[in-house]
Amino acid sequence: MGTVRMGEIEVSKRTGEELVARGLGSCIGLALIDHMSGVAGMAHIVLPESSGHTSTAEPGKFADTGVPALIAQMQRAGAVTRRLDAVMAGGARMFALGEMDIGARNAEAVTAGLTRAGLRVRAADTGGNRGRTMRLTVGEFEVTVKEAGGEPVTLFDAAPGPASKRLAARA
Template sequence: MEIVVNISDMKVTNRARDVLVTHALGSCLGLAAYDPVAGVAGLIHCLLPLSRDGKVPAKNPFMYVNTGIPQMIRTMYGRGATREHLVLKAAGCGRMMHISNQFDTGASNIAALKKLLQVNEMRLSAEDVGGTIPRTMRLFADTGRILISSCGRSWEL
């Protein structure tokens, strides 16, 4: 069953038949997390890097890298995932329409993720970030396999 993760959204599942998918990763960050031992998978689509003062916004913490990702990981822990077994993979964070200025949201999103991971002594297993293409990211909950697609092509991450 395909479950869509919208922009500024997050989904977690422990049903092996589920496929979590997010579309239109341009400058946004898509982060997939998978615990192969617990069989728990999570996918988040963050629009912006940082909420103000690092506070969790009342309306939607998933909009931001620094508030949404910790909440997704906590939700996964609640379903039996453990830090030791988490596999993290990132996609997106591109520069759409070749715009280059101080508001490079894609670069800011990946920088915020890497800082968050460093502080928590975690690391990415794989990434497909940057560039100028939009991406669709699929996380297969049975295996943790990630399939990226864009412009009529697909590849594994």
């Protein structure tokens, strides 16, 4: 089971493995799925821009470096960029403190990064003032989002592979 901690990127093609970004506040959980090659990835992005920061060791921390880093890692695992389904969650404004709405800026910066890569967001659950957990099971490619004390809600279902496989999985 892969917990994707703040600033981390995880990519997997092991069927059944879970990628989870827990307790997203103003952070963004970004899931990318290539159901043809069976590769899925998740980034737990903390801040919109890497400029002025020294930690290039953590490209996943920033939207502007994290989106291309996640895509590159997925390509190395056999994914094809144009086939990627992008799903994001988080970007809340937990407290009305300070002038900056980091959550909203994070969501914008992730969307901009995806656009630069020629991808659009297929499903998103961002904003508001509640924390979220984003979960993705490799091979099933269903992305769920859960709020504190709530039940997981399906945000996106990539309808993987041929229909017969899906029916078999359900039986």
